[in-house]
Amino acid sequence: MLIDTHSHISFKAYDKDREEVIKRTRDEGVVCIDVGTKYETSKNAVELAEKNDNIYAAIGMHPIHIKTDLMKLRMDEEEGAFAPLGEEYDREKYKNLVLADRSESGKNKIVAIGEIGLDYYYKPKTTARLEQFKELQKKVFIEQLDLASELDLPVIVHCRMAFDDLYEILKNRKNRGVIHCFTGTLEEAEKFIALGFYLGINGIIFKLDLDEVIKKTPLDKILIETDCPYLTPPLARRSPEGEGGRNEPIFVKYVAERIAELKGITFDEVASATTQNAKNLFKI
Numbered sequence: 001m002l003i004d005t006h007s008h009i010s011f012k013a014y015d016k017d018r019e020e021v022i023k024r025t026r027d028e029g030v031v032c033i034d035v036g037t038k039y040e041t042s043k044n045a046v047e048l049a050e051k052n053d054n055i056y057a058a059i060g061m062h063p064i065h066i067k068t069d070l071m072k073l074r075m076d077e078e079e080g081a082f083a084p085l086g087e088e089y090d091r092e093k094y095k096n097l098v099l100a101d102r103s104e105s106g107k108n109k110i111v112a113i114g115e116i117g118l119d120y121y122y123k124p125k126t127t128a129r130l131e132q133f134k135e136l137q138k139k140v141f142i143e144q145l146d147l148a149s150e151l152d153l154p155v156i157v158h159c160r161m162a163f164d165d166l167y168e169i170l171k172n173r174k175n176r177g178v179i180h181c182f183t184g185t186l187e188e189a190e191k192f193i194a195l196g197f198y199l200g201i202n203g204i205i206f207k208l209d210l211d212e213v214i215k216k217t218p219l220d221k222i223l224i225e226t227d228c229p230y231l232t233p234p235l236a237r238r239s240p241e242g243e244g245g246r247n248e249p250i251f252v253k254y255v256a257e258r259i260a261e262l263k264g265i266t267f268d269e270v271a272s273a274t275t276q277n278a279k280n281l282f283k284i
């Protein structure tokens with residue numbers, strides 16, 4: 001069994017064939033955590049998890065969705081287009097999703113707060129605006145870290161071009177979780193592991209050189225993920241399901257295979273260790 005700890009099957013990319021994708025996931029014995037990025041996708045992730053026993057949900061607001069006047073347009077990665085974005089973070093709305101899920105009529109399928117974090121990739125041009133933009137992201141991130149602590153849930157952290165600021169925030173807190181789609185240096189990896197965090201490894205390892213990070217990171221600190229529909233492993237593109245270039249949870253096996261190859265161990269060792277890690281962190 002493999003656990004894809006980061007998928008986005010509730011995104012529009014699967015509107016035409018979501019049920020088939022979920023069926024393939026189930027048939028291959030893959031369990032996945034569907035991760036929300038704003039209120040709407042968080043709610044959809046919970047609905048999907050409630051309907052499918054092999055799907056769990058994470059809810060949260062991704063930094064690129066924070067409402068701001070500091071920039072006119074940003075890339076909306078769900079829509080694949082530049083758009084004026086913005087959601088005001090409403091703690092109570094997100095908290096209520098968890099409370100409903102934990103109530104008698106709920107299914108207790110929300111296993112994390114995420115994805116939340118810092119993303120300085122699309123940014124305002126002036127220094128003054130950039131500083132305000134970073135402060136806004138940090139504020140919303142901290143509010144969500146507090147919510148995770150209050151609800152005793154782990155966090156799924158997104159970080160792009162912001163590892164220093166991320167570390168400054170996390171080092172003084174007790175949150176546990178995963179640095180998803182890890183793309184930092186070995187030194188950065190070691191710092192987050194020392195704080196108790198896992199590293200989420202996905203198909204980006206076929207684009208960026210993370211070989212040393214993977215070789216030196218203990219297996220009991222690695223989670224595997226797809227971040228589907230993005231980051232499709234090259235081998236997946238040769239299969240009928242992946243030939244359009246879209247990623248999906250069953251392709252998490254290619255990430256496990258590559259980790260096994262780099263560490264000189266078997267696929268089964270990677271599969272059983274990463275599955276156990278996911279069970280430990282997310283209590284599934």
Ligand SMILES: [Zn+2]
Binds near residue numbers: 035
């Ligand atoms: Zn994601």
